[in-house]
Amino acid sequence: MSTRNDLQRVRSEVGLNFSDLWWAYLSLGGSLDIGRFRDQLSTPSTLSTTDYNLIAQALNDHASHQPLTYRTDD
C-alpha cells in the first residue's frame, strides 16, 4: 500500500504544485477545503480512504504511468 509520503513524492515527480493538486482533487469530487487538505496531506493517518484515493487518482491522472495504488479500506 502507498503511504502519504508517496503522495508527496509523486506530486513532486509529476510537477504539480500544492494548489494545482488541490484543484485536481476538487475536480474529481473532493470536498476538503484547501486548509484541511494541506493539513491532512502533511499529517500522517488523517486522510480518509476516499480522500486518499481521490488524491492518488489526481496524481495518477497527471503521471505518464499510474504509479500509485489505491486503498481498499480505512
Add this chain to the structure above:
Amino acid sequence: MHDGAVAMTELRVPGDDIDAALNRLATVVLSAETTDAILSMVVTLATSTLAAADGASVSLQRVDRVLETSHATSTVMRTLDDLQYETGEGPCVAAMRDGQRHHIDITGMKEQWPTFTAAAASHGVNTILSTPLAVDGRVSGALNLYSNRRSAYGPDQVRNAQSLADQASVVVDNALAYSISESTNQHLRNALDSRTVIGQAQGVVMATLACGADDAFARLRRASQNANQKLRDISAQVVDGTLPANDLPAP
C-alpha cells in the same frame, strides 16, 4: 487604439503641474479605465510632467517571474529595458530585484554595468531613474525614466516620480488580484465541469449495473488505471456511450 486614448488627451496638463496630473490620474483610477490605459497614462504623464524625462517605460514582473516592458514612450526605451532583462544589468532590474530606487548617471556605472551603459550611451541616454512599483513590500515592476541630460533629476522630480510610481503600483496590484481571481474562476469552471461528467458517469454505471455510487466510482477508477487515461476522460466515454458501462472492469 485602446480605451485610454481619449482620457490620455484629457490628462495632458501644462508644464510641471504634477499635482494636477496626479489628481486627474486618481480620478481615472477610480473609474472603469483598463489597466493598460492607465499604465499608458503613467508613462505619458511621466514625460509630460517631468521636464527632464525624455522617455519613460513601465517594467513588470509577470506571475511566472519573466520581466517585460508593458508600456514605453518609444522603441529606444523598450530596447534598453529588454537589454536589462537579458543581461541582468541596469537600474530597472536592480530596482525590481531589491525594491529600492536606482537613480544613476551612466558614467558612474560603466564598470558595474558595461553592456547596458554602452547601449544607453549609444542612444544618447545619460541619466536613468528607476522607481520600484510596490504595494505592501511586494515589488511588481518599475517605472523607468530616461533622460539625455546628465544629473537630470533633482529631489522634486524624484519625489514626483515616486508619486507616479505609487499610482502605477496600485493599478498593477489590482490587475494582479484580478488576474488571480480570473484564474480561480477558470479553475472552478473546470472543476465543476469535471465533477459533473464524473457524476453523470457514475449515474450511468449505477443504473446499468445496479450498483452503488462507491462501486461505480471504483469501476471508473479501475478503467482509468487499466487504460492509463484520466478519470474524467473515461467518464466522458461512459456518458457518451463509446465505453459501455457493461464493459467496465470490476473494481
